[in-house]
Amino acid sequence: MVLTTDEYYEDKSILTSYDQFHFGAGLLGVKNFPLKMAEICVQVCKKFNVKLETALDAGCGPGRTAMELCAKFGKVEAYDYSQSFVDMLLEQKKKRNLVNLTTYQGDSHRQKFICQSKEFDLIFGCNLIDRLHSPEQWILQSKEMLSKNGLLIIASPYTWKPEHTHPKKWIGGFKKDAEDHYTVNGLSELLTPDLVLLQEMKVPFVIPDADGTYQYTYSNCTVFGTTR
Numbered sequence: 556m557v558l559t560t561d562e563y564y565e566d567k568s569i570l571t572s573y574d575q576f577h578f579g580a581g582l583l584g585v586k587n588f589p590l591k592m593a594e595i596c597v598q599v600c601k602k603f604n605v606k607l608e609t610a611l612d613a614g615c616g617p618g619r620t621a622m623e624l625c626a627k628f629g630k631v632e633a634y635d636y637s638q639s640f641v642d643m644l645l646e647q648k649k650k651r652n653l654v655n656l657t658t659y660q661g662d663s664h665r666q667k668f669i670c671q672s673k674e675f676d677l678i679f680g681c682n683l684i685d686r687l688h689s690p691e692q693w694i695l696q697s698k699e700m701l702s703k704n705g706l707l708i709i710a711s712p713y714t715w716k717p718e719h720t721h722p723k724k725w726i727g728g729f730k731k732d733a734e735d736h737y738t739v740n741g742l743s744e745l746l747t748p749d750l751v752l753l754q755e756m757k758v759p760f761v762i763p764d765a766d767g768t769y770q771y772t773y774s775n776c777t778v779f780g781t782t783r
Contacts, residue, residue: 574643576762577619582769588760589616589681592776593623596679596708599754599778605706611675613663613693614683618644625653628677632670634661663693667700676702681710681774685738686719690726694745703781707750710758710776713738739777746779754778 581587600607612621612633617640621633633656635641641660648656661669663683678697684690697707715728715738722729726745727738743752757773764770 572763572765573617573640577617577643578647582761582763583771585759585761585771587619588758588762588774589619590623591758591760592679592681592710592774593620595756595758595776596620596624596677597627599708600677600706603704603706603753603778603780605704605780606676606702609672609675609702610677611670611672611679611700613666613678613680613697614686615644615658616640616682618647618658620679620681621656621658622647622651622653624677624679625656628655630655630657630672632657632659632672632675634659634669636660636662663687664689666693667696670700673700674702674705675700676705677708678705679708679710683711684709684726685711685713685715688720689724690720691724691745694726694742698746698749701750701780705780706753707746707779708776709742709779710774711738712772712774739775742777742779749781750779751782752777753780 577589607627608629610624610628610631615621615633615635618633621631624631638660641658644658648658657671678701687693701707713728715725726741727736729736756776758776759773762770
């Protein structure tokens with residue numbers, strides 16, 4: 556039986572796997588992925604001279620990346636559609652006494668209406684757009700919500716599936732004009748001329764499955780911002 560997106564992120568075994576993925580040690584010799592992504596976010600912000608004042612982790616899951624960003628950013632907001640993930644984050648936030656972290660449940664399609672801040676120096680969306688029914692909505696809202704020299708960092712293996720996103724709304728993963736149309740191509744088309752692709756990298760990660768096996772794959776990390 557194929558779980559719907561809502562059912563998947565509320566399934567107890569899935570929640571256990573994501574708890575380990577976010578807060579456990581790295582697996583199979585690969586560094587903890589949410590921690591690594593926080594480090595990459597800070598590194599590229601410094602590289603491109605972006606202010607470290609406000610950051611948003613969209614679709615944050617249990618929230619490890621958001622919590623790590625709190626050490627460098629003045630204010631961090633993080634939300635997820637899954638209330639169970641948000642509850643996990645709130646528990647960790649309390650343990651770490653992160654006073655500059657604001658967390659809430661919310662739908663990425665309505666991001667500009669649910670965020671407390673309306674402008675961010677960094678907007679980070681990881682393993683998100685290929686789980687949205689209308690990813691273009693989130694992408695364009697995020698572009699509008701960036702500060703003048705802010706960065707939009709989108710990372711995912713881009714496993715586009717019809718149960719999450721209708722194929723007509725996929726950003727990539729199909730043929731266009733008889734050529735392979737990758738997600739990075741679709742993102743660039745949506746974001747230009749306001750934002751351009753500044754950097755692209757592949758980041759390995761390992762996620763445990765409920766059956767005791769592991770998924771070892773790569774996240775395609777793309778950094779978009781204004782021309783420098």
